Amino acid sequence: METTLIIMAAGIGSRFGGGIKQLAPVGPSGEIIMDYSIHDALEAGFNKVVFIIRKDLEADFREIIGNRIEKICPCAYAFQEVENLPGGFKNPEGRTKPWGTGHAVLACKGIVDTPAMVINADDYYGKDAYVKMHDYLVNHMDTEKTDVLDIAMPGFILGNTLSDNGSVTRGVCTTDDEGNLKTIVETSNIYKDGNGGAYVEQKDGSKTPIDPESLVSMNMWAFTPAFIDRLEGGFIEFLGEHGTEMKAEYLLPTVIGDMLKAGTATVKVLKTTDKWFGVTYKEDKDYVIESFKKLIEAGVYKSKLFG
DSSP, rough: OOEEEEOOOSSSOOSSSSTTTGGOOOOSOOOOOHHHHHHHHHHTTOOEEEEEEEEGGGGIIIIIIIIHHHTOOOEEEOOOOOOOOSOOOOOTTTOOSOOOOHHHHHHHTTTTOOEEEEEEETEEEHHHHHHHHHHHHHTOTTOOOSEEEEEEEEEGGGGGOTTTTEEEEEEEEEOOTTEEEEEEEEEEEEEEEESSOEEOOTTTSOEEEEOTTTTOOSEEOOOOOOOOHHHHHHHHHHHHHHHHOOSSOOHHHHHHHHHHHTTTTEEEEEEEOOOOEEOTTTHHHHHHHHHHHHHHHHSSSSSSSOO
């Protein structure tokens, strides 16, 4: 079965260089986090990559990333532009920021025609999640359902996804006894507490403990093309309610959570114990470089990833 890896990279800045976290070299041969993601996905069985970028970055993106990945596997491009709105909607005057991760995946309509998985450009997820998600896509997902959509996600352990250098936002999940997602709550300001635990800092400055063993979403979702069609209708409804707001975002965790409540989707949660890391803060970069060095020393990756 053909399967597609979708990488959300539209957030890359307009100038390429050391200041752009998605393009910061973290491997010994100049590899960036995206290289490791693509390597792990291809190794797991994915056979096509779609990059979601901004149109004004296409030439530079192809030169720095796309052209060399195209030598390894088929690639395509989808463009997330703030002005690309369905249903005759227009942006509020002065808005320049795209409309979130749901809007990003919607840009793949007409481009992605196979079962697919979407990831963030600047997150390292570990090999296990790719293997489990690809297996679900190929061997378990009901690709014919269009009324109640079959979706899957890896459930990361919250404690494996925290930064030493500041807060993170995670979709905190609950599941039933069969591993089906019951609820997902987008939760901001999650910190390590220094004792192996975690807490959420509230607006008033108070701290609410949160179980570090909680399962969380890391914006890694598997679905069929019917999901992208569903996103379009949902986005029109979203714009009808929030289309005049400057900072409103159509986010995948919220969209999928709403589908669960409405009974129009089921989500299988595949638990993974792999440790996530990424360059959320500039201070994270040294830790990420050291982490890849240890993975290479352990034989998980070659010192030169491709070649």
